Amino acid sequence: MLRIMIEIKARKEAASRTARLDAVFAALADPTRRAIIERLSRSEARVTEVAEPFHMSLNAVSKHIRVLEASGVVERHRKGRDHILSINTRSLDEVDGWIERMRCYWEERLDAMERLLRELKKDHRLGRKDRRHGSR
């Protein structure tokens, strides 16, 4: 019984991790939203400050901010009358972790290919030497 409950819990966690990755990648798939993240990566800021550099309505920027909040990348807290936005770095760590894992896989493959290439080159050089010395 306990084992089943632990398994259910692990599956739920994996499912919510998957949903979080979906949401963060979808949030990053837009240049305005990436620009907002760049802005907030430098310092937290009010909604109006974040919206200012964009050639679009405050309403349009607010929609992008809501997508970022839903994905967990951006957080909002109130300071008196102001809504302050900031980055939740942990949400991007998860994405970074996924890409890092992929990189590990393919770097292993690239290393293996490099070793193979070196071996082939060595064989090729030895082959040439053999030919030069007339041992073939």
Next chain:
Amino acid sequence: MLRIMIEIKARKEAASRTARLDAVFAALADPTRRAIIERLSRSEARVTEVAEPFHMSLNAVSKHIRVLEASGVVERHRKGRDHILSINTRSLDEVDGWIERMRCYWEERLDAMERLLRELKKDHRLGRKDRRHGSR
């Protein structure tokens, strides 16, 4: 004239880089597509091999593969009758570079915050000492 042409070229490159980032992030925002990338990160494979573990039609998997190809993350070449899929690691490098840049920003901020905290703690300890010695 030359300066304008260089500027136009730079803008075009920035625009296509932005479009590539959009496409790659959108491609990664789906669990099936991420699983395909994980599979291909281990070794290149035929379309049918890639499709096998998924509980969906070959047609459905093919659609996901086409999205990955359009984003530049996955490449296809023919070997006789077979279509072989492989990862284009450069496309993920670009995404990784973007996240890395964000990380630099916020790590600087975290470092600054840490320094501030240390200063505050030191002041606090000094303050207590002062009080203990009755110097206030």
